[in-house]
Amino acid sequence: MTTPDMSWGAHAPGMAPMPGWQVPGLQAPGVQAPGMTPPSVPRQPTAGSAATRSGAFTPEAARQDIPVLQRPVNGRPVVWLDNGATTQKPRQVIETLAAYYATANSNIHRGAHTLAREATEMYEGGRAAVAGFLGAPSPDTIVFTRGTTEAVNLVAQSWGRANLGPGDEILVSTLEHHSNIVPWQMIAKERRARVVPIPLLPDGSIDQDAYADLLSFRTQLVAISHASNVLGTVPPVKEMTALAHRYNAKVLVDGAQAVAHFPVDVQDLDSDFYVFSGHKLYAPTGIGAMYGKPEVLAAMPPWQGGGNMIDQVEFGRVTYAPVPHCFEAGTGHISGVVGLKAAIDWLTSFGREAVAAYETALLGHAQQALAAVPGLTVLGSAAEKIAVLTFTLAGQDPMTVARRLDQDGIAVRAGHHCAQPSLRHYGLEAATRASLALYNTAEEVDQLAAALTQMQAQAAV
Ligand code: PMP
Numbered sequence: 507m508t509t510p511d512m513s514w515g516a517h518a519p520g521m522a523p524m525p526g527w528q529v530p531g532l533q534a535p536g537v538q539a540p541g542m543t544p545p546s547v548p549r550q551p552t553a554g555s556a557a558t559r560s561g562a563f564t565p566e567a568a569r570q571d572i573p574v575l576q577r578p579v580n581g582r583p584v585v586w587l588d589n590g591a592t593t594q595k596p597r598q599v600i601e602t603l604a605a606y607y608a609t610a611n612s613n614i615h616r617g618a619h620t621l622a623r624e625a626t627e628m629y630e631g632g633r634a635a636v637a638g639f640l641g642a643p644s645p646d647t648i649v650f651t652r653g654t655t656e657a658v659n660l661v662a663q664s665w666g667r668a669n670l671g672p673g674d675e676i677l678v679s680t681l682e683h684h685s686n687i688v689p690w691q692m693i694a695k696e697r698r699a700r701v702v703p704i705p706l707l708p709d710g711s712i713d714q715d716a717y718a719d720l721l722s723f724r725t726q727l728v729a730i731s732h733a734s735n736v737l738g739t740v741p742p743v744k745e746m747t748a749l750a751h752r753y754n755a756k757v758l759v760d761g762a763q764a765v766a767h768f769p770v771d772v773q774d775l776d777s778d779f780y781v782f783s784g785h786k787l788y789a790p791t792g793i794g795a796m797y798g799k800p801e802v803l804a805a806m807p808p809w810q811g812g813g814n815m816i817d818q819v820e821f822g823r824v825t826y827a828p829v830p831h832c833f834e835a836g837t838g839h840i841s842g843v844v845g846l847k848a849a850i851d852w853l854t855s856f857g858r859e860a861v862a863a864y865e866t867a868l869l870g871h872a873q874q875a876l877a878a879v880p881g882l883t884v885l886g887s888a889a890e891k892i893a894v895l896t897f898t899l900a901g902q903d904p905m906t907v908a909r910r911l912d913q914d915g916i917a918v919r920a921g922h923h924c925a926q927p928s929l930r931h932y933g934l935e936a937a938t939r940a941s942l943a944l945y946n947t948a949e950e951v952d953q954l955a956a957a958l959t960q961m962q963a964q965a966a967v
Contacts, residue, residue, distance in 0.1 A: 563860035568945040571596035571852065575945065582915030585950045590735050590894055590941030591919050592785045593766060595849075599789060602848035606841050613837055615814060625840055632843035633830075636795050639850045640780060641771035647803065649833040650843060653794035654762040655685040657781035658729075660796060660833060661758055662689035664809040665779075666727070669756075670697040675724045677755075679704045679712050679741065680931060681734040684924045686760045690729060699726070706931050710737035710886030718749060725755040732764035732780075736928040736939065737886025738869075738894035740764070744775050751776065756802065762786055766943065767865055767892045769858040772797050784842065789849035793842030796833075803829045810835040853944075861944045869893035871948050872940070875955035880962045885932050893942035896923070899958060901965055904938040907958070914957050916950075 559567065569575055572594045577584055586594055606628070612621035614629050633645040642648060651657040666689075670676070676690045680703050687701070694701045702720055705713045712730070721728075728750040733740050747757045756778040761770060766787045772780045779802070783794040798806070808815055808826055812835035817825040826832040853861070872895055876882050881900030899907055908920035920938045922929055929937060940954055 559855050559857075563856045563864055563944075565864065565945050565947050568596075568856065569947075571598060572945055573597055573600070579915040579917070580913055585914075585916040585946075585953055587940040587942060587946065587950070587954060588917045588919050589766075589786070589943035589946075590763060590923075590939060592791070593788045593943055594945070595790070596788055596852045598852045599845050599848045603790065603841055603845045606844045611841075614840055615831075628844050628847075629838065629840050632847040635847040635850050637797075639765070639770075639854070640795075640797050641773050642797050643773060643800065646828075646830055647797050647800055649796045649798065649803075649830040650838055651781070651794045651796055652792055652839070653783035653785065654683075654760060654781050655689075655783075657779075657794055657796035658686050658758065658760065659689045660809050661779050661781075661798075662693040664806045664833070665756070665802070666690070666693040667697065668805075668807055670694065670699040670726055672698040673724060674699040674726045675702050675720075675722070676700070676727045676729060677702050677704050677717070677720055677725055677750075678729045679731065680706045680927045681710065681712065681737055681739055681741075681925065682729060682731055682927070683735055683760065683762065684926070685762075686729050686731065686758075687927070690727075703927065704730075706928075709888050710734070710739045710891075710928075710931070711888040712739070712741045712746070714742070714746075717746065721749060721753050721755070723753055725750065725753050728755055728757045729760070730757070731760045731762075732770070733761075733767065733892045733894075734886070734925070734928060735763045735894065735941075736896050736923045736925045736937075737888065738891035738896075739886055739888040740768075740890040740892060742890075743777075747776050763892060763894070766853065768862040778802050784846040784849065787846070787849055788853055789846040790839075790842050793839045793846050795846075800829075803833075806833075808832045808835070812836045814838070856944065865893045865942060865944060868942055868946060868948065868951065869895075872942065872951045872954075875951050876958070879955055879958045882958060882962075885929075885934075885937060893946075894939065895941070896937045896939040898934065898937050899962065902961065904936045907938045907961065910961055911954070911957055914953070916954055916957060918954075 574594045610624050612625040614626040633648050636648045637645045651660060676694060678687055678690055678701055690701045704717045704720060707713050730741055730743060730746060732743055743759055750757045758779040759777045761780050761782040764770060765782045778799050780797040785791040815827050815832045815835040817827050876884055876895060883898050885896045904920040908918050911918055918938055918940045921936050923939060
């Protein structure tokens with residue numbers, strides 16, 4: 507019998523080859539990922555590097571890679587403006603997942619066999635890719651989680667339980683997602699610490715004077731978003747972190763809405779923790795990551811027990827695996843990590859600065875287009891903001907607005923967006939949100955504005 511060709515460009519034996527079965531995100535088995543042994547951090551491709559596409563970024567180039575954007579919804583091409591909830595996936599990610607399961611599937615770390623070794627290399631290659639993506643000093647500073655929510659809970663349950671005590675304070679900005687509020691409330695209650703909200707200004711930015719006043723030596727941790735999922739606000743995280751560090755407080759940055767939209771460098775920010783979800787970054791659901799400073803991670807106890815996170819287990823005693831493995835109990839989301847690396851490769855191939863510049867221009871266009879819709883008010887006008895437009899339409903219920911847009915194939919979200927304090931800052935319980943990504947176009951934004959204008963015209967008759 508001849509050995510089946512299991513190279514990454516090939517289809518699995520017995521499987522029909524998939525169209526365009528090229529899997530740029532995967533390493534060929536046996537071929538060492540750059541800098542994998544010993545692990546090191548591959549730098550992100552920069553403009554002009556081999557991994558960067560030639561020419562200026564265009565949304566059309568990105569759209570060509572996203573199969574779901576080809577499907578109609580209610581007879582019209584789908585207009586996906588719900589990127590804040592989740593992003594659509596490029597075929598490079600979809601095909602990488604299929605190829606992983608077709609040719610490489612194995613559990614990791616435990617096996618002495620070929621597939622286990624290859625899967626382990628891919629998993630650890632994914633860790634190195636995330637480290638490079640975030641500007642982290644080493645892959646060992648990256649812990650895989652299910653996403654942002656699980657990462658915040660990890661920090662709250664591990665670091666929080668070990669470090670918080672009665673009277674301690676956790677400062678949490680008012681624009682946080684519930685996943686960066688509730689885990690702090692839970693651990694604060696247990697440790698008899700206090701969660702203290704940092705107020706917002708009318709434009710949706712964080713009140714920096716109030717923040718400076720709230721900081722004290724009681725402050726143990728500051729939890730801030732790198733970009734708000736409702737208001738789009740991008741707070742001055744670096745400056746806020748420097749201020750917190752003067753009080754020896756740790757800073758956790760929620761990058762869920764940031765990482766897909768602008769470059770992040772955790773060492774430049776001096777973050778103690780930086781967390782994000784893969785699915786908002788063109789990667790699969792169920793995978794995300796937490797960066798932690800090496801010295802902070804080294805002092806943290808494990809939070810979940812089980813396989814993979816131990817060194818020795820006896821009934822009288824247990825010792826743990828080194829960081830980051832001691833924080834990853836059980837079988838990880840191996841294919842998710844492989845898909846996350848493919849998504850990072852895909853996004854960075856466009857050049858991060860070029861994507862950020864395009865999205866900023868698209869935000870400007872959207873702000874103008876929506877300003878012309880009668881009765882429309884956009885929430886949040888901070889000077890630094892991502893392309894998130896949460897709005898109310900006079901006389902219209904937010905959910906009805908979303909359903910009417912869906913009739914035209916336009917997907918937006920309505921409700922409280924898991925950030926009730928942000929909305930209540932404006933006296934609201936619900937609003938409609940359009941959140942843009944690199945594959946959205948000015949034409950799509952114009953379609954949204956036209957549909958809303960028509961809705962208002964119909965309501966007036
Ligand atoms: N933080 C922010 C700012 C978010 O937008 C979200 C998702 N909407 C989360 C945290 C939670 O992310 P996940 O559900 O992927 O854990």
